Amino acid sequence: MPFAPPTHGYEEDHISHTIHEHLFPNNCCYAVTAPNALEDAGIAENDVIVVDKSRSFKHGNVALIRIESESYVVRLYKSKNIWYAVNDERKGKMTEDVCVLGVVTNVVKDQLA
Template sequence: MEIPELSEKLELFPFTSDHAIILPVVAGISAGFPSPAADFIDVAIDLSKEIVKNPSSTFLGRVKGDSMQDIGIDDGDIIVVDKSLPYKDNCIAVCFIDQEFTVKRILIDKDICWLIAENGKYPPIQVTSESEFIIWGVVTSVIKFF
């Protein structure tokens, strides 16, 4: 699948499911008081099946920049992008606008499409009839790095 030339704001990579990523799962990890069962390993899961529902249409993208930091998508994080999902109002998506990829929230207001950053220092982007614009894929997950 051909990917248009990428901007400096997002790197995209096709997802390949050649090998399962199977990891043990610790059941019931408490975010409050520690649980005596917290060190009991219950089952194993295939991480690739947990985060990728449609492998042939899924891409991984490394985020560059801070425009989505207020919802926990930070510089260097990896987003999981599914091109087969339909977009809907208020979803997070990777968009191709005026020769650049960007990840933003899509808002539709009275037949006007807005691309909204989740960081107050970035203004909303109005998509106009003059804009070269496609919604490239819907963000389904974020892989965080600390």
């Protein structure tokens, strides 16, 4: 019976797999941002945002929301048990027609812009 090689059990994945798993975990999706996404959070046009669909949102989180058929990157605030969504163009109370798609966990910057 042959012996196992001395490196058995120490093999590593290729670095691209590791980076991809770190940036895009299982319950996540990604989106390319539109102009004036959320400049105060450092998210600019053509950046790629990673959105965790399974994470519940908290006060101060940056999130991707949908209102009717439009999607927006916003910062969520809670004051006196009322949730507010704020971005560079709009701000207002979150009503029942607002769907929080997920919390932004990472931003991949567009280095070519």
